[in-house]
Amino acid sequence: MEALAKGVLSAAIAYSAHYGAVKLYDNMCVPDGFWGFLQGAVTAGSPICQAGVQVIQNTQVSYSTLILMGVTRVVLDWVAPGASAAVPPTP
Secondary structure (H helix, E strand, O other): OHHHHHHHHHHHHHHHHHHHHHHHHHHHOOOOHHHHHHHHHHHOOOHHHHHHHHHHHHHHHHHHHHHHHHHHHHHHHHHOOOHHHHOOOOO
8 A cells, every 4th residue: 555655646746746847837938928929939948948848848757657557557456466466575
C-alpha cells in the first residue's frame, strides 16, 4: 500500500508542476488576445519562456510515464495476481 501512495503522490507532484508551468507560460509568454499574440512574438523566444517549455515537456513525460506504469501494474496484478510475490526483494 505504501508503494501505491508513493506512486499517486509522485503523479500528483508531476502533474502539479506541469499545470503550474503551463499556466505561467500562458500568462507570461503568450497571453490571450491580439496584444498577447504580438507580445508572444517577442517573449516566446526569451530564456525564461524557453525554460518554461522545457519544464512543460519534461513534466509531461514524467506524468505520462507514471500513469503508464500504474496502469501496467494494475493489469499485471489482474492477469497474474501472485507474480509480484514470487520476486525476491532487492537489497
